[in-house]
Amino acid sequence: MNKKAVRRTMASILSGIGVILILAFASLLMISGIFVTPKYGEPWQKDYSQKFDDPRIRLAAHGLLAANGHNMQPWKIRLDKKDAKVFYLYADSERLTKEVDPESRQMMVTQGAFLEYAVTAGDQLGYGTTVELFPEGNYDEQNLVESMKTKPVAKVTLAETKKTKINALYNYMFLPDTNRTEYQATPLTAEQINALEMINTEKDMTIKIYQDQNDKDKLRNYVINGAIVEAGVGRVMKESEVIFRPNEYQKNKYRYGFSVEGQGTSGVMQHVLQGLLTLFPSMNSGKSASDLFIKSTQISADNTPAYAMIITKDNSRSSQVRSGMLYSRLILNAHSLGLAMQPLSQVLEEYPEMKQLYNGIHHDYASNGGTIQMLFRVGKPTKEVPLSMRRDVMDLIEKD
The missing domain is CATH 3.40.109.10 (NADH Oxidase)
Known part of the structure; x- marks a missing residue:
């Protein structure tokens, strides 16, 4: 085989390898879902909560952005049927991480993280919020899972206020926690x-x-x-x-x-x-x-x-x-x-x-x-990081 033929053969092989690599790269992107719309990121949009008329759901949509253990988002919301300015926060016992958090301490910390974001959002949206912890009494620690289902972590009461200034911390809620x-x-x-x-x-x-x-x-x-x-x-x-x-x-x-x-x-x-x-x-x-x-x-x-x-x-x-x-x-x-x-x-x-x-x-x-x-x-971070997944807020709302 002469030199020209060798060069043509090598060029053909390299070209073939290049095509294979391109196809493999494209396949990885497709398998990843590069063209899929990331619905899990919608709650991070500042106008997301505006889709809901009920101010309680609007506040819950902000609480949803809070830091939480294992990103389990273990929150349940019960809207008071008699008072349109009251909702109850429950720990979602179906989202426990029993191995890493056997005492459910991190679960309770996560409940507090949600409440503070909801309070911050209330200030911005013109609603003063009163938070009462364990309004129906403490958990029965011997029957903890059942207690989580029946006893709320908090009662949150909204009161419309005259918004006089923007909450200085509000915009930071939309950054990665x-x-x-x-x-x-x-x-x-x-x-x-x-x-x-x-x-x-x-x-x-x-x-x-x-x-x-x-x-x-x-x-x-x-x-x-x-x-x-x-x-x-x-x-x-x-x-x-x-x-x-x-x-x-x-x-x-x-x-x-x-x-x-x-x-x-x-x-x-x-x-x-x-x-x-x-x-x-x-x-x-x-x-x-x-x-x-x-x-x-x-x-x-x-x-x-x-x-x-x-x-x-x-x-x-x-x-x-x-x-x-x-x-x-x-x-x-x-x-x-x-x-x-x-x-x-x-x-x-x-x-x-x-x-x-x-x-x-x-x-x-x-x-x-x-x-x-x-x-x-x-x-001080050396680089920014992406936002993590969030559920739709309506998945947190207890159905009638």
């Missing part, structure tokens, strides 16, 4: 720390921010070791695996749980990764998922200028809910300061394998008998 990417090394300023710590006005709750090197090193170890423990507990990892949505079709179908954008992946790479995960689910299960979880936690911990905690005097259900309300206020104020946050909840989880680390961090940082309800990182 969690940013898991790397944060800049720049420490928080004294003014930023003061602004965040002063948000809390309740005597039985405390916000503490740590950014000296000794505390950062100690907390980093707790965070990473907590991730290592969780990654080694098969039933906990499986609980996360089953609510992972690998492509746009699944995200539109379920609209809750985890997806690749939770780690900050977006654009074309998001669809490439989604296509691969759809074709090869093992990439997000077993040892692969555990290793990825530990690695991503290490990257986050290694790029954190400050850690923060919400500590309550007791661990009552009311304190858990109120800590969630406080956490939402922190998120919105952090956004206003150009900061981002990410919960690092593993070391605070109450299943047996985590007991040693749970006791350790409480000994070191809540030795007076208090409960650390939230541990999270704070800093």
Whole structure:
């Protein structure tokens, strides 16, 4: 074969390989659902709540955007039939994450996060809101699931007011509540720390921010070791695996749980990764998922200028809910300061394998008998992250 023939053959082979690669790339995008309309993102649109005439549903549509454990969005709304200005918030017992949250503490924190967003929206929309926690009494802890079905977490009462000014935090509700990417090394300023710590006005709750090197090193170890423990507990990892949505079709179908954008992946790479995960689910299960979880936690911990905690005097259900309300206020104020946050909840989880680390961090940082309800990182993010899935608000409304 002469040189020209060899070159023609090689060119033909390379051309064929190129066509195959292009087809494979296009196939991944199609499998991902690149042309599918992301209905799961509609609740993030500022005009979404305007589709509803009932102001209670409008407020619920804003509460839906709040941070929540495992993105389960475990909220149920019962509209009062006799009073058009009253609704009740229930914890959705069908959306418990029993392995990672066996005491349902995170579930209660999530209820509070919803309530604070609803209150913030009420201020903006011209409705003063009164929140009464556990208006029909506390849960029966021996029959917790049944109690969640019958006893509301909160009664919310609206009162029309003359709107005199825009709520300064309202627009920040439409930003992602969690940013898991790397944060800049720049420490928080004294003014930023003061602004965040002063948000809390309740005597039985405390916000503490740590950014000296000794505390950062100690907390980093707790965070990473907590991730290592969780990654080694098969039933906990499986609980996360089953609510992972690998492509746009699944995200539109379920609209809750985890997806690749939770780690900050977006654009074309998001669809490439989604296509691969759809074709090869093992990439997000077993040892692969555990290793990825530990690695991503290490990257986050290694790029954190400050850690923060919400500590309550007791661990009552009311304190858990109120800590969630406080956490939402922190998120919105952090956004206003150009900061981002990410919960690092593993070391605070109450299943047996985590007991040693749970006791350790409480000994070191809540030795007076208090409960650390939230541990999270704070800093200036290096990049923006996509918005996570949200359900349609009408799915939260209890049907007659």
